[in-house]
Amino acid sequence: MKAIPIDTRYLLDVLFRLLFTPSPSGYTDRVVHLVCEELERMGVPFELTRRGAIRATLKGEARRPNKAVVAHIDTLGAMVKSLKPNGRLQLVPVGHWNARFAEGARCTLFTDIGQHRGTILPLKASGHTFGPEIDNQPGGWEYVEFRIDERVSDLGGLLRLGVHVGDFVAIDTAPEVTGTGFINARHLDDKAGAALLLAATKAVTEHEVALPVDCHPLFTISEEVGSGASAALHQDVAEMLTIDNGTTAPGQNSSEFGVTICMADMGGPFDYHLTRRVIQLCQEFQIPHQRDIFKYYRSDSAAALEAGNDVRTALVTFGVDASHGYERIHQESLESIAELVAVYMQSPPLYARDRYEMGPRAGFPTMPG
Template sequence: MTTEQLDLIKQLVSIPSPSGHTKKVIQFVEQYFNELGVSTQHNRKGGLIATLKGVNDEEQRMLTAHVDTLGAMVKEIKPNGRLKLDLIGGFRYNAIEGEYCQIETATGAVITGTILMHQTSVHVYKDAGSAERNQANMEVRIDAKVHNETEVRALGIEVGDFVSFDPRVEATANGFIKSRHLDDKASVAILMTVVKRLIAEKITLPYTTHFLISNNEEIGYGGNSNITPETVEYLAVDMGAMGDGQSTDEYSVSICVKDASGPYHYELRKHLVNLAEQNNIDYQLDIYPFYGSDASAAIRSGHDIIHGLIGPGIDSSHAYERTHMESLVKTGELVYHYLLSKLINY
C-alpha cells in the first residue's frame, strides 16, 4: 500500500457519506479522476462513472466500488432532548454503542453527539448490561445545552437529518489500518490508485472500461444501472468478510465464489484465480453467507453480464473494521492484471 493510497483511505473515511447523502465524497473522487484527465459523468442516482477508452470499444468492462456507508437518520426527537435513530444499512445497534457521531441539519449545520444506551449509567439502571441494544433503548446524546424537544429543534435538528459515525481511522506501524467504513472506501481507494497507475504507465486497456463509484450499495441498488449494452464483464471490488468458517484473511485478496445471491460466474472466478497464480498474488476463495454486492444487484436487475466479486479481507465488518496493507496491495495487483487481461470465453 502506497502512502498515497493510505492517505486516500484516511480522507475517504473521514468524509461523512451514509447511503442517501453522498454528494461530498462523490465530488472528492470526481476531482481526483478529473485531475488525472479521466472522463467522468454522474448518473441520476448520484453515483460517478469514470471511463478509460480501450482498444476494443465494442466489448467493455465495468468495475465498481461504493462510497456510501452505514449510518442513520433522526427518527424522533425525544422529550428529554435526545434523539432516537433509524439505521441505514445492515448492522446492529451494538456495533455503534458508545460511538461519537455528527448530525447534519438540512441547512448544513453539523452538531456532534454520542450514541448511547438510555440505561447506560450502572449507578442508576440495574439492567445497564442486560437491556437489549435496540431502537427503543439507544439514543444520541447531543453536545449542546438542551433539555427538551423544543430546544433541540431550535438547533435546526429535524426528523430525517443524517447521522454519521466517527471513523476513528488509524494506521499502525506494522501495516494495519483500523477504521469504520473500510467497507467499501478501501476498495474505492484501490480503484483510484490503479487508474492513476495505468495513466502513469501510459497503458491503453484492451477494452473500454468503466469505473462505477456507486452510492447506494448498502441499501441494495447502487450498481444495478448505467451498465452499457457493450459491457461483458462486471467486477465488484468490495470487502472480503472474515469470521468463523471463512477462508478470507487480512493479508491476501479474497475471491468470492458465492454469496447470499448465489454463485458468481464460474469462468470469471477461474480466470481471476489463474491471474492471481500467474502473478504470485496471494488469494483466498470464500463464500459470504449474508452478503450481496453491486454485481449481484446488477444481475438481479436483469443485465446480461458476467459478474464477479473480489476485495481485501476486512475483519469485523459493519463495525470498527480492520485490514492490512498486504491485502490492499494484493487486491490492487489483481485488479491491475485483470484489467490488462483478455475477456473470458462465454
C-alpha cells in the same frame, strides 16, 4: 499484460480522505465530488448519473465488449426517527448493522441549516446510576439514543436547533494505522475498495499501459441499501469485477492478507468463467489469494443482475475483521487487490461473442467435466 507498481502512499492518503468524508447512503454528494476531483487530477474522463454514481472510462483498443470494475462509496449510518421529550433523538439505521456497534460512537448530525456533534448511547448509560442494569438492558436500535452536544433538554430545544425527523447521522470513522500494517476504522467497507480502485486507475494511467477494451471504473452510492450497481452500467459492459469486503470470521476461509475471491454469496454463484479468470491472474502474477463463500452477504454484483443487466460478475474482497462494526484490514490486502485490478484492466475480454447481447451458439463457452 504486465505487473504495475501501486503507489501505496497515494492509496493510503486517498483512503483517509475518503474516511474523513461522511457518506451514509442517501447523503453522498460530498464524497462523490472527492472522487471526481481525483479522477480529474488523473485526466480520466467520467460521467455522473442523476443521483451521483460515477462511471469513468479508460480507453482501450476496442469499444466492445467493455469491462467494469466497481466499488461503492456509500457507508452505513443512521437517521432521526423521532425527537424525544428529553432532548435526545431516537434513530433508525441506514443500511444493515447492529446497534451494539453504534453504542458509544461519536457522530455528526446534519440538519437542514447546520450540523451538530453528538454520541450514540444506550438508554441506560450511567454506571453510577443504573449499576448492573446496564449489562442487563436489551440491545437494538430502540434501546439507544443520540445525545446532542448542545444546551438542550427538551423537545422545544431540539426544534429551535432545526432538528427534524429524517436528518442524517454520520458515524465517525476513527481510523488508525499500526506499525504492523493493520488499518482500523469504521466504513472500510467499502472506502478501502474505492481507494484501491483509484490507486489501480492511477497506476494504469501513469504507466500508459495499453488496454485491449474500454474499462470503466465505477463508484456507486447506494450499495448499503441494496441498489448499488443497478445504475451506471450500459449495455456494452460484458464483465464486471466488484471490489468489497470479505469476512474473516470463524467458519470463513477469508484472510486479512492477499485477495479473497468470493465464489458465491446469498445471491448465488458468481460467473464461473470470470471468477476462474481472476484466479488465473492471481496464479500467473503470484498474487496471494484464497477462495470463500459468504452466506449473509450481497454486493454491487447482485444489484446489477437484479436490475436486469446481462453481465458476467466476479467479486474480490479484502478480508475485514468485525465487518459492519469497528473494522480491521491489512494494508497488504489492499495492495494485492490493487495489483490484481491493474492486471485485470489489461486482460483481454473473456469471449469475443460477449460483445453481443444476443448471439448464436458459436463461440459460447463450456465448462470442464
